[in-house]
Ligand code: KG4
């Protein structure tokens with residue numbers, strides 16, 4: 066049996082809509098996807114303004130839905146299930162996606178399914194041409210989360226470790242803000258870091274030798290602030306060095322803890338997902354370390370690392386396929402911001 070799933074993502078500052086088709090036991094296939102990023106709109110404020118985000122999702126979601134249907138030559142009537150991001154995320158933003166999904170579902174007489182945003186990220190590497198096989202260790206690194214997980218199959222996730230304070234993406238974003246690099250900080254900081262010396266400043270590697278798989282990044286941000294203050298009027302000329310040193314500290318901790326998770330679980334495969342998975346240094350260092358140990362690393366395609374609708378449609382398709390969840394016609398669009 067084949068199912069066409071429409072996926073809607075609206076948890077933060079990207080509106081994403083996608084169609085994924087699932088047939089039998091095969092890995093579901095991405096049919097079309099469209100994305101609108103609000104980055105430019107929020108840039109003036111140095112971060113995401115929730116109210117503006119919600120209003121923009123309202124403006125974008127139906128035109129994007131039309132775009133994916135047109136691109137794929139399908140109509141709304143062909144859609145079997147409407148999936149949406151149930152959380153975590155900004156409450157108002159989530160309600161837009163959930164409301165639209167439920168309205169579409171109700172008007173078409175088709176069921177809806179709420180997806181956990183992080184499960185979307187986690188399963189996003191299955192959208193690539195060379196999808197991973199279960200089981201694997203997952204490094205989930207987004208703006209709000211940093212987690213290591215053991216993933217045995219769809220829905221069978223064991224948390225191995227996570228951040229006890231800031232997420233890796235937050236460490237990038239907050240350090241970038243301290244350096245006056247604007248929003249979103251991750252890509253800006255890593256761009257500047259290319260011109261700097263990663264060994265220029267000695268920054269802490271929090272919890273590197275803690276013996277567990279937890280992370281902590283709040284102290285790093287403080288160290289960057291202290292260093293920036295110390296540099297004073299010389300900050301400008303040393304900015305690239307400080308950016309490179311910050312990135313090196315974050316990446317080293319992520320890579321070493323991932324290796325430790327592999328060692329502890331005995332697994333030979335890693336999946337990296339979430340916005341920070343787009344970071345070039347992280348990819349280089351993880352690839353090199355894993356190659357030495359004959360471990361395969363899977364990433365989502367670069368443009369699917371950050372938030373998008375394809376990962377939501379994919380997670381819904383895989384959950385349905387695995388019998389982990391059923392789509393519902395109750396249209397109770399309860400969102401879970403936290
Ligand atoms: O997964 P995502 O799009 O949204 C959340 O669910 O949080 O992740 C966004 C995060 C932001 O913190 C952003 O700065 C970071 O991913 N990010 C990066 C890069 N691209 C995005 N961090 C480091 N290097 C990048 N190239």
Ligand code: ZN
Pocket residue numbers: 182186207208339340371372
């Ligand atoms: Zn995300």
